[in-house]
Structures are given as structure tokens and as C-alpha cells.
Amino acid sequence: MSNITAYKCKSCGLIMYPYHDRCLNCKKREFEEIEPSNNGKLLTFTIIEQLPWGMDERGRILGVVEFDNGVKALGLIDVEQPKLEMKLKRGWGTVREIGGVKVKGLIFEKA
């Protein structure tokens, strides 16, 4: 099971994540819920040295991944030396603690 839900427009086929109330392309409102595939490639990334208050760490890598089925999403990149176009596999785990609550999100590892 994946932990995020993406949406495929039933009318024009556009794949969207996160949720939009109307299709970004044709403005229709019916979507098929789809899960991102297990693997994808890294479209871009950054290594953050100055994180927001409450995140006392350095060098967090975030990147945008395009899954094999076309879903695109930002996630934490748990890889030593990321490279553009690198193949990654999807994982899920705690990405941040906000107000004492552990928040979960996408964590990518080397495929």
C-alpha cells in the first residue's frame, strides 16, 4: 500500500498530486484515485543547510520524484550522493516533528 493518493482525471487522464477540486487541465471533477508506483526518478533536489525552527539538523535532502506511472511528488531523499535522473524507490516514515507530533511522509531510497 502506498501512503499518498494521487488523482487521475477520468475525462482527460491528467495525473495530479496533491488533490485539486477540479482537473487542472479540463476542469472536470471526477478522478480515479491512484497510487504512485514503487519506483521513480529524481527530477531535481536540494540539500538544505538552514532548516526552519524546530528542525535542528543540517544537510537534509529534498527532491521532486517522478514515479514510473507519472505521479510527481516532493519527498525526503535518503541517499548519500543524489544525482539527477537517479532511480529511487518509495518509502514512508516520519519526516518531521511538529508540535511534538510525528508527521509522516515520503522517504526515497536508492532503487
Added chain:
Amino acid sequence: MRPVFVAGAGMIPFERQDENTLGDILAGAGLAALDDVDLGKHEVGAVYLGNMASGLFNHQVSVASALVDRLALIPAAAERIENGPASGGSAVKNGVLAVASGYYDVVLVVGGEKMRDVIGPKATDIVAAMTHPHAEYIYGLTLPAMAGMFTRLYMEKYGVTREHLAMVAIKNQENGITNPYAHIQMKITMEGILEHPQSHINSPIIADPLHLYDCCPVSDGGAAVVLVSEEIAKTLKKPMVQIAGFGQATDTHTLAEREDPTELKAVRLAAVQAFSRAGLKPKDIDVAELHDAFTILEIAESEQAGFFKMGEGAKAVERGDTRIGGKLPINPSGGLKARGHPVGATGVAQIVDLVWQLRGEAGENQVEGAKNGFSLNFGGFGNNVLAFVLRRIS
């Protein structure tokens, strides 16, 4: 539609202002603009206040009502306009619409922010609150990080190098030295921020590939303009500066959903609209104030707004075309890099700087003979952008 003119323009220095409250900053900017014009019997009918996050930075809301009270502009209409880092541009736009429509003859537009009430990492968090709550924010995504992801692709695609980025920073900080309103008034050198083997310690990575000197600072500050109808503008002494056109466009909230993440669609559309409404072309522009919150943005915007072909913006910087005295001076004020970026103030400050340029009042940073100016205020990470074309009517 009636033509709209800038009758008064004013600013207070951008810097860390521990001594002033948000109210002081907004009132100070408002007075600076009001003092710049003799309105005679005319009263300010409406106030538009650009401010992004007084609730979060200063624990204060309804700040526009507080402002008219301080400035004794009661019973003028007043509201705060929030559009992220483009709040200032949006406030100006609303002022323009109000005068153009004929509903008001005199409008005061103020932009201001006091970000330094909180410490740096908290400001980073508040600014990051504009990202998508569950698809971006939770990962610790910051604005510099969005810019970092954008920069990586832009460098790759168009051959922009770290030298190019550093050239933008050096130019803008140099312009800032002679701008008495600029937050950063310090000369930096290629050796000190890039070439010296230890320069990475002076200019550490903020969000790779962006380093400290690729980023704007976090500032307090305010700026304001008085907008009037043509009828009133004609009675005033200073050169007439018209807001000849504005444009505004939006784009997807998340960076991930952009079809081509190196394209700043909203910048392009906003610029096209502003030029067509003004009846001018990019080549007619003598001076531009662009939203260089990150050095890459000055280059990317200069291309996507139509001043240079894609991939040529960096070369223009290299040739010195964008310096004061060059073919198209960009950010003679120092831009966000040096003037600073009190988020809600920026869009208004850009208009103030252009007005000074077009009136010939820009002092040491004057672009000789400037007649037409362009500004671009970039909200979110390019998901809500405003562009303005200003023209001096001789």
C-alpha cells in the same frame, strides 16, 4: 478606465528595526509618501496595505485599520492585502484598480513587514508556511530550498554557473552601497564569495546550489505610494509618472506539478499583460526592478519577462548589460539582495524606486534619462506574480 499616476512615493530604510513596531514602520512609510506630495484639498479615499504575515511575525491583525487610525485618514476605506511575498505588488494593483475604476481619486498604498521580531529559523518557518501544507511544508521545505531545486535545473539547462549567480549578487550589493534605504550596504568580491578556496566558509550553502550571498536577507521595512487620477496629477509639480500597465498571473502551488519546472509561466504571462496594457515592449524599458529573492531569479525573470532570450540572461549579466550604465540596468536599487526583502514591502518599494528613477531623483543610483520602468514582484515560488510598467509623461 482612467489612467493612474503616482503622485507621492516614500520609503523608510530597510534594515533590522528593533526600535520600531510594525505600526511605526507602516506609519513611517505612509507618511514618507504623503509628505512627498501636496494633495491640497484632496483626501485619501482608500488605503491598501500589503503585508504578508503580521499575525505570525508580530501577533497583530487588522493592521490596515490600525494604520488609518495612526495616520488620521479616518474614514478612508482600508484593508490589508495578503499575497505572500507579492503582497506589496497586489496592494499596488488594488490601488490602481480603485483609481482606474473611478471609485477613488486618491489612494494610499503601503507595503510593510517586520520580520525580525522572530529569530532567523522562525522567519524561515513562517515564510515556508506558503508552501503546500502536506505535499511540501511537512518535509521542511523552505523558500530557499524551492529556489535551490529550481536553480539546479536552470543551471543544467541553460549553462548558468555559480559565477553568474555571484555576479548578480556582487552587482546588486554594489548598487546597495549607494542606496541609503538598502539593508545590506557592503561590497562583496568574487574572491571573497566564490574564488578563494575557503570562500565557502564566508558564503556557506543555504540550500544547495544556493549559498548565503545568493539569498536576500530577512528585513524589516516599509514603502508607500500615493496614487491619483489624471485630473489631480496634472495639478502637481513633480514629473508625472503613470502606472501604464500591470499584469498578474498564477501557477501551480507545488513545484512538482509544473510541467516544465524551469519555466516561470506566471512571470511570462504577467509581463506580457503588463506590456500589452501599457502599449510598450521590453525593448522600450530603461530600468527594471526584478524580484531577486535569489540571484537565479534575476536572471530567470529577465529572460522570462522578455528582456533577453532564454539562456541569454546570464550572458547579459556577464557583459555588464544589467549594471547602472549598461543597456538595461536591473535592480539599480540593489534589489531584494541588497535593499532587503521585508516581504510585504517589496512590491511597493520596487514601484517607489522606479518612480524615483523616472523622476530623476535616484541620486547616485540614477539611470540617466530613464523614462520607462518595469517591476516584477514574485509571490510564493512563482505561483502568483505581478508585473508593472511605469512611464514618465513629459
Added chain:
Amino acid sequence: MDLEVEAYLRPPEMDMPPYPPKVITLATGGKMVVRQATREDVPTILQAVKPTIEIERDFYDIVGVRVYAELLGWYRHRMRDMFCLIGQIDGYLVGQVNTRAYSEKLDISLHTLAIERGLRIGAHLFAAKMEYSFEYLGREEVLITAESPIGFRRWMIEYELELREGQHELGGAAPYALTRELYYKHKDRLVAGERPVPDKLMEVAEREIKVVSEQDIVEKILGAKRRIKR
């Protein structure tokens, strides 16, 4: 002075190999010489510290008043095993850092005081005193605490400091430690400087520790009140 009594009051002193001076190229391209201050330099340094004592911003007052006392204590032999490094640009004093040895293994970082802002002088000088403790004095650990929010963010996160039990000598917030291992891990990213310092630069630095006027120091820290005419 009653030297017999004085002998009781003076703390014993550890031997410390000297800190070899270095030069750091700043973002401006300017050169900052970092070198060890001697006891004889103290009265001059105090001139620069004095005006900070009344500056509330960023707790300069607390830091200033304590640095004043520490330097004076060291000058008059009431402070044990302290060292002080200074930064100079064109001879002008731009900042000081000081640390006290607790034992052969442990140093206690006292204060970082920069009187020129926006050039990361504080960060460079802080790094220099860590360099001295680990690379020249051979310490295993340096205890650190912060008295201003800027210091807190910089030191704790940049160096991944480890929280320690007990108290720091300054008696304030919790003590953190920089270990030898963490120092070397972060050294390349944080510690700048080249040796030897070119003769000319060194000569200017050693000839005189210049101190700008009190008003200039206050303006450098608080920002000058802008005089704008248009």
C-alpha cells in the same frame, strides 16, 4: 603591591603552546588577521569592549560586561589559564574570542564578541578558538553555552554540539560540548584561515591594535541611524 600576598591570589598557570596566527579572506575580499592576544594587549582590547556594555541588542551588554571582567581578571592574574584571540582588519580590532582551560582535556569556551557585523567575523573567530583548543592545545572537549539567540543557532546546529549534564561555568543555559571528533568532522566547512600570515599583514597587525571610536563601535553593532535627504 604585596607580592607575598599576591602570590597566594594568583592562580597557577598551565603551559600553552602559542596559537600560530592566520589570515582569513572575507566576503569583501578584505583580510582578517587572527592572532593570540597577550596580557599586555588587554587594556587596548578593553577600550573596544567598553561601549558594548550598554548595548541591549543581541545581549551584547551581557557578553560585553562579562568579556570585560574576564579580560580584566586575566590581565590582573585573577583568571586562570585563559586565552584570547583577536581579529584585526588593517590593524583595526574587529572581534575577540576567549576560552579558559579547565584541565589538560577540557576547555571552557567563554565568549565571542564581534564589533563588526555582517562579515561572519563572529563565526570565523569562534572557529579559530575551537581550532586552538583541539589542534594546538590537544583538548578532548570544549564546553559551550550560548547567551544570545544568534550564538545558539550558529554553534549548536552548525557543529552538532552534544548536550551535557551539569552546568557551564557561566551559570546560564545548559552546557553543550564540541568533541574532538565533531570538530574534525565539521572543520572543512567552518574553519578558515591560511598560514603563515604574509609579513606585511602581520606587521600591520602587530604594530598596533587600532580601535575605532566608541560611537563607531555602537554604530557598527546597532546600524547607523540613516540620514536620508532626497
